[in-house]
Amino acid sequence: MSKGVLVNLTKCIGCGGCTVACKMYNNNKWIDKRAPASGENAQLADENWTIIKKFKLYKNGNTQVWRFVKNQCLHCQSPSCVSACFAKALQKKDNGAVVYFPDNCVGCRYCMLACPFKIPKFEWNKAMPVITKCVMCYGRMKENKAPACVSVCPESVMKFGDRDELLEEAKVIIKNNSMYVKHIYGEEEAGGTSWIYISDVPFEKIGFNTNVVKKPLPIYTSLYMKCTPIFGAIWVIVLTAFYFITKRRNVIKNESCELSYKKSVDECADNKLSQEANTVKSDDVFVNAGQKKRRK
Amino acid sequence: MISESSSNSNDKNSNLSEPTKIDGGANDDSDTFNGGADSSELSRRIFLKLAGVGIAAGVAGGCDSTFGGLKPSGGEGWLPAQYNVSGDFPVQVRGRIPIDPQNPSITRDNQKCILCGQCVEVCSKVEAVMHNYELPIIDDIPCICCGQCTLWCPTGAITEVDDSDLLMQAIENPDLHVVVQTAPSTRVALGEEFGLSVGTNVEAYQVSALKQLGFDKIFDTNFSADLTIMEEGTELVKRVKGEKKAPLPQLTSCCPGWVKYCEYFYPDLVPNLSSAKSPMTMMGAMIKTYYAKKSNIDPKKIFSVAIMPCTAKKFEAIRPEMNHSGIKNNDPSIRDIDLVLTTRELAKLIKRKGLDFLNLPPAKYDSLLSEYSGAGVIFGATGGVMEAAVRTAYHLLAGDPPKFLFNLEPVRGLAGVKEAKLNIPNVGGIKIAVVSGMHNTHKVLERVRENKSDWHFIEFMACPGGCISGGGQPRSAVPPSDSVRTARINALYSADEKATIRLSYENHEIKAIYKDYLGEPNGELAHELLHTHYGDRSKNLTAKNKKGSNKEK
Ligand code: SF4
Numbered sequence: 001m002s003k004g005v006l007v008n009l010t011k012c013i014g015c016g017g018c019t020v021a022c023k024m025y026n027n028n029k030w031i032d033k034r035a036p037a038s039g040e041n042a043q044l045a046d047e048n049w050t051i052i053k054k055f056k057l058y059k060n061g062n063t064q065v066w067r068f069v070k071n072q073c074l075h076c077q078s079p080s081c082v083s084a085c086f087a088k089a090l091q092k093k094d095n096g097a098v099v100y101f102p103d104n105c106v107g108c109r110y111c112m113l114a115c116p117f118k119i120p121k122f123e124w125n126k127a128m129p130v131i132t133k134c135v136m137c138y139g140r141m142k143e144n145k146a147p148a149c150v151s152v153c154p155e156s157v158m159k160f161g162d163r164d165e166l167l168e169e170a171k172v173i174i175k176n177n178s179m180y181v182k183h184i185y186g187e188e189e190a191g192g193t194s195w196i197y198i199s200d201v202p203f204e205k206i207g208f209n210t211n212v213v214k215k216p217l218p219i220y221t222s223l224y225m226k227c228t229p230i231f232g233a234i235w236v237i238v239l240t241a242f243y244f245i246t247k248r249r250n251v252i253k254n255e256s257c258e259l260s261y262k263k264s265v266d267e268c269a270d271n272k273l274s275q276e277a278n279t280v281k282s283d284d285v286f287v288n289a290g291q292k293k294r295r296k
Numbered sequence: 297m298i299s300e301s302s303s304n305s306n307d308k309n310s311n312l313s314e315p316t317k318i319d320g321g322a323n324d325d326s327d328t329f330n331g332g333a334d335s336s337e338l339s340r341r342i343f344l345k346l347a348g349v350g351i352a353a354g355v356a357g358g359c360d361s362t363f364g365g366l367k368p369s370g371g372e373g374w375l376p377a378q379y380n381v382s383g384d385f386p387v388q389v390r391g392r393i394p395i396d397p398q399n400p401s402i403t404r405d406n407q408k409c410i411l412c413g414q415c416v417e418v419c420s421k422v423e424a425v426m427h428n429y430e431l432p433i434i435d436d437i438p439c440i441c442c443g444q445c446t447l448w449c450p451t452g453a454i455t456e457v458d459d460s461d462l463l464m465q466a467i468e469n470p471d472l473h474v475v476v477q478t479a480p481s482t483r484v485a486l487g488e489e490f491g492l493s494v495g496t497n498v499e500a501y502q503v504s505a506l507k508q509l510g511f512d513k514i515f516d517t518n519f520s521a522d523l524t525i526m527e528e529g530t531e532l533v534k535r536v537k538g539e540k541k542a543p544l545p546q547l548t549s550c551c552p553g554w555v556k557y558c559e560y561f562y563p564d565l566v567p568n569l570s571s572a573k574s575p576m577t578m579m580g581a582m583i584k585t586y587y588a589k590k591s592n593i594d595p596k597k598i599f600s601v602a603i604m605p606c607t608a609k610k611f612e613a614i615r616p617e618m619n620h621s622g623i624k625n626n627d628p629s630i631r632d633i634d635l636v637l638t639t640r641e642l643a644k645l646i647k648r649k650g651l652d653f654l655n656l657p658p659a660k661y662d663s664l665l666s667e668y669s670g671a672g673v674i675f676g677a678t679g680g681v682m683e684a685a686v687r688t689a690y691h692l693l694a695g696d697p698p699k700f701l702f703n704l705e706p707v708r709g710l711a712g713v714k715e716a717k718l719n720i721p722n723v724g725g726i727k728i729a730v731v732s733g734m735h736n737t738h739k740v741l742e743r744v745r746e747n748k749s750d751w752h753f754i755e756f757m758a759c760p761g762g763c764i765s766g767g768g769q770p771r772s773a774v775p776p777s778d779s780v781r782t783a784r785i786n787a788l789y790s791a792d793e794k795a796t797i798r799l800s801y802e803n804h805e806i807k808a809i810y811k812d813y814l815g816e817p818n819g820e821l822a823h824e825l826l827h828t829h830y831g832d833r834s835k836n837l838t839a840k841n842k843k844g845s846n847k848e849k
C-alpha cells in the first residue's frame with residue numbers, strides 16, 4: 001500500500017522542529033551559515049533534506065500574513081529521478097518512499113537534472129560525494145513509524161497514512177472550509193506525489209512550482225533510460241561471446257598442435273607464446289590505465 | 297577439453313585459487329586463461345571478470361537491498377523515545393516552541409535542541425501561550441517573552457538573548473555615563489551561581505561586583521518599586537472613589553510578560569491595566585530626568601542599564617512607549633532603558649571578569665534613587681505587589697495600616713490564584729486577587745469579562761511564584777522547583793521583616809523626589825513620566841475561546 005503525508009500548511013507555526021528531527025534522525029550536519037534550515041533564507045542542501053521557509057505575503061488584499069512552508073522530497077508516484085538513474089541508486093518502494101542507495105550511485109547526477117522539484121542535492125563539499133535527499137525515513141516506515149519530521153510536529157501539520165485516504169481527507173477539508181485554496185498540490189503534479197499539500201494562500205505565492213506538468217514525468221526519460229539495463233545485459237553477452245571465440249580459437253590451435261605428431265615440440269611452444277602475447281594485447285585495450293599504474 | 301575449461305572460467309573460485317591445482321597440475325597447456333600467466337596478468341583478468349559478474353548480477357538483481365545488503369541512506373541518528381512508536385498513537389509531549397529570530401528576549405541554538413518537548417509543556421500549559429491561539433497564525437509568532445522556556449530547556453538550547461557584549465562596549469566608552477539598577481529578585485538568586493545555598497541574599501556583594509565591573513552609578517529598583525506603589529496605589533484609590541474614569545478591577549502592569557499577554561488575549565481588558573509603569577521603566581525615566589538634572593549630566597550621555605530576573609524586561613525596554621524621559625528631554629530617541637541584562641548574564645560577566653564574588657568587599661547602593669521600604673522588596677514575590685500596594689492604599693484611605701497588613705497571609709505562597717477581602721474603614725470591603733502563571737488568568741479574567749466579578753484589584757505575574765523565579769534567574773533546578781521558589785520568596789519576606797521602613801510612603805528618598813521634582817503622586821509631571829498606556833495585539837493573533845472552561849470559579 002502506498003503511503004503518503006498530508007501537509008496542512010495553515011497549521012505550521014514555523015518552529016523548525018521538523019528540520020531538527022530530520023537532522024537528528026539522519027545524522028545530518030547544521031550548515032546554517034551556508035544554507036539555513038529554516039527562515040526566509042532557508043534552502044534545501046546536501047545536509048538539509050527538509051526546510052521550513054518563511055513567506056510574508058498579503059492575504060485578501062491588505063492583511064499581511066506569515067506562512068511557513070515545509071519542503072522536502074515529494075516522493076512522486078512515478079519519480080523521474082528513479083527513471084533517470086541507470087545505476088538503480090534511486091528506487092521507488094512499494095510503500096511510496098523514493099529511497100536512495102549510495103553504494104549504487106555512480107555520481108552522474110542525472111537525478112538532479114530529472115527532478116522537477118530540484119530535490120536531490122550533491123555533496124559538493126565532500127571528498128567522496130554522493131547524492132542526498134529525503135528518503136521519507138524509509139527505515140522508520142518499514143517499522144510502521146511515521147517519518148521523523150511528521151512525528152515531532154507539535155501542531156500536527158503533517159499526517160502520515162495511506163495516500164489515497166489522505167487525498168480523500170484533503171478533498172473533504174478543502175471542500176468544507178472556504179479558507180482553503182481549492183487545490184491539492186501533489187494530487188496530480190508530476191503525475192501525483194506521495195506528499196500532498198493544502199493551503200489557505202495560493203501555492204505559487206509560497207514557492208511551489210505550479211508549472212510542473214501533470215503527466216507523470218518519467219514518460220519523457222524512461223523511453224531511453226529504460227534501455228540502460230538492456231544495454232548492460234547485451235554488453236555482458238558480447239564480452240562473454242568474445243571471450244569464448246578467442247578461447248576456442250586458441251584451443252583449436254593447440255589441439256591441432258597436439259594432434260600433429262609431425263610438428264616439433266618447439267613449434268608447439270612457439271604457438272603458446274604467441275597466444276599469450278595475444279592475450280596481453282587484448283587485455284591492454286581494457287586495462288590500459290590500471291596496467292600502467294601497476295608497472296610504475 | 298573445451299567444456300572443461302569453460303566451466304572452469306565461470307566458476308568464481310577458480311579466479312581466487314591456484315589454477316594449476318584445479319586442473320590437477322598436469323595439463324598446463326589446456327588452461328588458456330591462467331596457464332603460465334604471471335601474477336599481474338592474473339589480477340587484470342580477475343578485475344575484468346569480476347566487473348562482468350558485477351554488471352550481470354546488478355542487472356539481474358536490480359541492485360535491490362536484498363542483494364549484497366545494500367543500505368539505503370539516512371537513519372543513522374536517533375530521536376527521543378517518545379517518537380519511536382509504531383502506528384499513529386498520539387505523542388503527548390512533542391516538538392518545540394516557535395521562536396522568532398527577531399525575538400528580543402529569547403533565542404535558541406538549534407544544534408542543542410533535542411526535541412524533548414519541555415518548552416512546549418511550559419509554554420502551553422504554564423504560560424498558556426502556545427496552543428492557545430487559533431491557526432493559521434497571522435503575522436506574529438506569539439510569545440510573551442517570559443523566558444520560562446529558558447528555565448525548562450534541559451540542554452540549555454533556549455537562552456536569553458545575550459547582551460553582555462553591548463554592555464561592556466558601553467562601559468568601555470568613555471563618553472557614556474553608565475548607570476545601573478537591580479531588581480528586587482536578583483539579590484536573592486545571584487549567589488546560587490557562585491555556590492551559595494538557594495535564597496541567600498547577596499545584595500551587598502552584587503553592588504560590589506557591579507562597581508568592579510565599572511558602572512558609574514548603582515541604583516536600586518526597590519526604590520522605584522516604592523515609587524510604583526505610590527502611583528499605582530493612588531490610582532487604585534482614585535478608581536475606587538470614582539475620581540479616575542477607568543474600569544475596575546484595576547490590573548497590575550509591572551510584569552511585561554503579563555502586559556503582553558493581556559494585549560494578546562484580553563485586549564478588551566487593557567483599559568483595566570494600571571497606567572503606572574513598571575518599577576524598571578519608572579527608574580529609567582527618573583535617571584534620565586531627575587538624576588540627570590541633579591547631577592548635571594546630559595541625558596543623552598547616560599546609558600541606563602537594568603539587571604533583571606526577567607527576559608521580558610528586554611522586550612519592555614524596547615517598547616515604543618518607553619521613552620518618556622526622551623519626550624521630556626525633547627529628544628524622543630532617548631530611551632528610558634538602554635539595555636537589560638538578566639541575573640544569569642550578570643553572573644556570566646562576573647565570572648568572565650574573574651571576580652572573586654564571595655570575597656568582594658560588601659558595598660552600598662548610591663543614594664538618591666536607592667532607599668527602599670520592605671514593601672518595595674517584596675515586589676519580587678507573587679502577591680508582593682498586592683501586599684505592598686494594599687499597605688499604601690489603606691494609608692491613603694484610612695490612615696495607618698493595621699498589623700495584619702504586614703503579613704498578608706492570604707496573598708502569600710505559591711498558589712496560582714489567591715484571593716482576599718479587606719475591610720477598610722470609610723470604604724468597606726475591598727476584594728483583591730493574585731495570579732501567577734498565565735494559565736491561571738483565564739479562571740479570573742473570564743469572570744471579569746462577564747462582569748461577574750467583584751474584585752477591585754488583581755495582581756498578575758507571568759512567572760509562577762513571581763519574579764524570583766523569572767525567566768532570567770539562575771537555573772538552580774531544571775525545571776524550576778517549588779523548593780527553589782519558596783527559598784527565594786522567604787529571603788524577600790525576611791528582608792521586608794528586617795527593614796526599618798516597611799511602607800512605601802515613608803521612604804525618605806520617595807518623599808524627597810515628590811517634594812523636589814514630581815509634585816503629587818498621579819500629578820501632572822508624575823503622569824508625564826511615570827504613566828503610560830498599552831495597546832491591542834489581538835490583530836496579530838486569534839485567541840482561542842476560553843469561555844466555559846472555568847465557569848464555576
Ligand atoms: S521524511 Fe525523514 S528524511 Fe524526509 S524530510 Fe522528513 S525527517 Fe527528513
Ligand code: SF4
Binds near residue numbers: 016157
Ligand atoms: S514541526 Fe510542524 S509546526 Fe514546527 S515548523 Fe515543522 S511543520 Fe511547522
Ligand code: SF4
Binds near residue numbers: 408409410448451453
Ligand atoms: S526544551 Fe529545549 S531541547 Fe527541549 S524541545 Fe524545547 S528547545 Fe528543544
